[in-house]
Amino acid sequence: MDSIYVFCCCVVGLVTMLSYPSKCDLEAEPTCLSRFDYDYKMLQKLVSLEQTIKNLKDSLAESKNKIEELSKEVIDSGSVYIRWGRNECQDNAEVIYKGFTAGKKWNDKGSGSDTICLPEDPSWLNYSTSSYPRGTVYGTEINIDEPSGVFENKVNDQDLPCVACHIKKSSMIMVPGRSHCHTGWTLEYAGYLMTAYNDHHGPHNHVCVDHHPDFVHGGKADHNEHILYLTISKCGSLPCPPYANDRELACVVCSK
Ligand SMILES: *[C@@H]1O[C@H](CO)[C@@H](O)[C@H](O)[C@H]1NC(C)=O
Ligand SMILES: [Ca+2]
Ligand SMILES: [Ca+2]
Numbered sequence: 001m002d003s004i005y006v007f008c009c010c011v012v013g014l015v016t017m018l019s020y021p022s023k024c025d026l027e028a029e030p031t032c033l034s035r036f037d038y039d040y041k042m043l044q045k046l047v048s049l050e051q052t053i054k055n056l057k058d059s060l061a062e063s064k065n066k067i068e069e070l071s072k073e074v075i076d077s078g079s080v081y082i083r084w085g086r087n088e089c090q091d092n093a094e095v096i097y098k099g100f101t102a103g104k105k106w107n108d109k110g111s112g113s114d115t116i117c118l119p120e121d122p123s124w125l126n127y128s129t130s131s132y133p134r135g136t137v138y139g140t141e142i143n144i145d146e147p148s149g150v151f152e153n154k155v156n157d158q159d160l161p162c163v164a165c166h167i168k169k170s171s172m173i174m175v176p177g178r179s180h181c182h183t184g185w186t187l188e189y190a191g192y193l194m195t196a197y198n199d200h201h202g203p204h205n206h207v208c209v210d211h212h213p214d215f216v217h218g219g220k221a222d223h224n225e226h227i228l229y230l231t232i233s234k235c236g237s238l239p240c241p242p243y244a245n246d247r248e249l250a251c252v253v254c255s256k
Contacts, residue, residue: 077170078166078168078170079167079170080165080167081164081167081188082117082163082164082165083162083165083189084160084162084191084208084209084210085160086214087161087214088214089163089165090165090188094165094166095163095166096163096165097119097164098120099117099161099163100117100120100139100140100159100160101115101116101118101162102140102226103115103138103226104135105226106196106201106225107200108201108202109201109202110202111136111202112137114204115140115226117162138225138226139159139219139225139226140159140160140228141157141158141159141160141219141222141223141227142155142160142213142228143224143229144229144230150192151192151212152212153213157220157221157223158219159216160215160219160228161214161215161216167188170256171255172188172253173253174208175251175252175253176208176249176251178250179250181252182254184256185255185256187252187253188252189208189210189253190210190211190250190252190253191208191209191210192208192230192231192249192250192251193207193208193231194228194231195207196228197227197229207228208251208253209228230248231248231249232247232248232249233246233247234246
């Protein structure tokens with residue numbers, strides 16, 4: 001039985017050898033001296049192919065991980081914005097903190113020029129009871145003659161809350177002079193552009209106050225400290241149209 005098997009193998013080997021006489025068809029292989037040489041070279045080739053496939057698989061897996069990592073980063077990164085005049089974020093946003101809108105007193109010559117959102121749950125480092133020069137921050141109220149024809153509710157003298165919102169979008173922009181976002185951008189909130197009164201001291205920034213503001217509880221009294229006024233456009237260097245004289249500017253906060 002064994003000898004027949006060996007014989008058969010020899011015959012097959014011989015026939016195969018004869019059909020690959022002196023040189024092989026495999027171009028990458030130099031010369032095949034025998035069927036066994038050919039097999040050996042094929043095997044070598046297979047092993048190297050296997051290694052190549054393994055390397056490719058590894059680098060694919062690596063790329064896949066990297067893509068997952070990056071897309072997670074994009075989602076995790078997100079953006080933040082302050083919604084001035086409200087104490088709730090939109091449904092798609094997470095509340096970082098709720099607070100009180102605040103800034104310098106209208107007739108203080110110095111202090112900070114910006115509007116800040118002071119959290120309703122403050123915590124402190126060291127503080128002093130002695131008196132020495134410092135900047136002072138006051139709560140914000142709206143000053144507006146009523147009925148204004150702008151806000152749907154009575155807002156005069158009301159103190160304004162604010163809320164810091166976090167959204168899973170990578171870009172944010174506040175656009176003054178718009179009541180809706182440009183194409184491709186999603187509205188976070190719309191409102192009116194507000195700042196200090198022309199005759200009041202010092203520089204002041206502009207903030208976009210929600211068109212339907214909430215009020216700080218018990219803030220109806222007329223304190224006139226940090227006061228926000230509506231902002232109007234003036235024709236001149238500013239072309240009209242598209243702008244108009246003495247018209248209250250809207251604003252939008254948009255995300256993408
Ligand atoms: C607070 O004041 C104490 C004593 O003056 C000082 O040792 C400490 O470092 C201060 N803490 C901070 C956070 O500045
Ligand atoms: Ca007032
Ligand atoms: Ca008030």
